[in-house]
Amino acid sequence: MTSLSFFGGTGTVTGSRFLVETGQSKLLVDCGLFQGYKQLRLKNRQPLGFDPAGLDMVILTHAHLDHSGYLPALVKQGFRNSVLCTQLTKELCEILLPDAGRIQEADAEHANREGYSRHHPAQPLYTEHDARRAIRQFKTCGFGEAQDLPNGLSVKFLRAGHILGASIVQLDLGDRRIVFSGDLGRYNSPLMHPPEPVRSADYLVVESTYGNSVHPEGDPEDLLEDVIRRTVQRGGTVIVPSFAVGRAQSLLYHLNRLSKSGRIPVVPIYLDSPMAIDASDLFCRQDGGARLSKEEARAACSVAQYIRDADLSASIIADPQPKIVLSASGMASGGRVLNYLKRYAPDPYSTILFAGYQAGGTRGAHMLAGADQIKIHGSWHKVRAEVLTLHTLSAHADANEIMRWLSGFEAPPRKTFVVHGEPDASDTLRHRIQEELGWDCEVPEQGQRVELA
Helix, strand or coil, X not given: CEEEEEEECCCCCCCCEEEEECCCCEEEECCCCCCCCHHHHHHHHCCCCCCHHHCCEEECCCCCHHHHCCHHHHHHCCCCCEEEECHHHHHHHHHHHHHHHHHHHHHHHHHHHHCCCCCCCCCCCCCHHHHHHHHXXXXXXXXXXXXXXXXXXXXXXXECXXXXXXXXXXXXXXXXXXXXXXXXXXXXXXXXXXXXXCCXXXXXXXXXXXXXXXXXXXXXXXXXXXXXXXXXXXXXXXXXXXXXXXXXXXXXXXXXXXXXXXXXXXXXXXXXXXXXXXXXXXXXXXXXXXXXXXXXHHHHHCCCEECCCHHHHHHHHHCCCCCEEEECCCCCCCCCHHHHHHHHCCCCCCEEEECCCCCCCCHHHHHHCCCCEEEECCEEEECCCEEEECHHHCCCCEHHHHHHHHCCCCCCCCEEEEECCCHHHHHHHHHHHHHHHCXXXXXXXXXXXXXXX
């Protein structure tokens, strides 16, 4: 009997882990970290619900940590087989996973030094070494190529349009087809290709990050121009917590256009995130993986000064002159942006501009909700800066765009499972799919196992 189990990505936008079992094979689609609220992060330390050593393969939709970030821990716990993904997903994981290991090691070291961990000693979930070991198990497959798997199975990757390498996974199990949307991108992105249509599936697993909302219309460059002008005029600095992959490159593209057209003041623009720099370099090398050509990508990225050196980063933080700084992480959950927030969140002349989704429980979500102080590395810091969000840069399809993609199916799937969303977002999308398309649809629960007839 074939079954599908949901071990993550249900009731939350993080921790995507979907287990497909046939009589002869066990395949895990995505292997993400839980992020956000503490009760979610604690799930990363809890039993998986399945034996990693018993998995025949992991299939990755894309490189973001909520889909790939648990892989080093999976390998650490005994997974020894292949991780299959697109080439650009592999190259991004080579950037993201070791960095995640380094951050966890640094956070554990800092917690032990400052004594604020409840665990003594604090231990990282995995290390940089663990991450590099996991990457050795990666194998790649091109878009549109049917990859035969053991026991009569096959998989095909289609473009999802979310970030470089992001894919929709089409898994054929003999006479049944399961499609995993992964994270769907936008139809009007200037950087990425739109999501490819899928014509048929017996079972569909679809994301719902923005299942209950529609992105505001408007040009992101208008808001960027307004925020930068206002902040610089009052002598402040614009800090943009940015996802290293996708969002940082999108911001550079728009900042370059604004700078070249003279719409923003001439102030230094810094990309202060080694991981975002590596991702931007990959973006400039890609050939056909994005809507922009390599030459256009290089022009966009040239607007910023790249900052790798930690001492130079510290000097930029201390510099009182107005500037624009892009730094990871996008939800202010880690990375160098925390050092900037310590300095600039208390500054009433500066602006903290979030440019992407903020999962519940993250510092970004707290700040956007109006928190008057945030905790960083065990210490509280006041929030007096202007705090704003830039909705129009989202790399996620909104509810209308998800429905547009679903409308491309020539026949309804037997069953559609709505995942990767906060509870209200998932349930709203479920209701809309049922009402507008007439499909059999449900929101699965964490740990739920479904028999696929």
